[in-house]
Amino acid sequence: MDANALFTxxxxxxxxxxxxDLVFTAESRRLDIRIDFPRGASFPCPECGESSKVHDTEEKSWRHLDFFQHSAYLTARVPRCRCDxxxxxQV
Structure with a gap:
């Protein structure tokens, strides 16, 4: 099992x-984790749950709980979906 699958x-x-993607910087004790989804993915509408195609995305970052003594940060393209x-x- 590779590291990306393990962290998933x-x-x-x-x-x-x-x-x-995972980027570990030992000097700053920092772990950066990039989360994404494949092109053409669908997400449920937050209102009704119907499967909807991605309209657009915005990249956002969050501070996550530490992994052992290393600070962890998540970065993801957050999608907005278009429901009929x-x-x-926003998903």
């Missing part, structure tokens, strides 16, 4: 989300 499981990510009934909504 450790973070409890479900399809279509997955860890795409509810319009464009």
């Amino acid at each position: 499981m450790a973070l409890g990510l479900t399809s279509p989300w997955e860890v795409k 009934q509810h319009g464009v909504k």
Whole structure:
């Protein structure tokens, strides 16, 4: 099992989300984890749950719990989906 798959499981990510990249900097005791989804992925509308295609994305970063003594940061393209009934909504 590779490190990306291991961290995908450790973070409890479900399809279509997955860890795409890990960057560990020992000097600053920092772990940067990039999370993404494949092109063409669908997400449930936050209002009704209907499967909806991605309209656009915005990259965001969050501070996560430490992994051992190393600070961890998540970065992901957060999608907005287009629902036929509810319009464009952030996932």
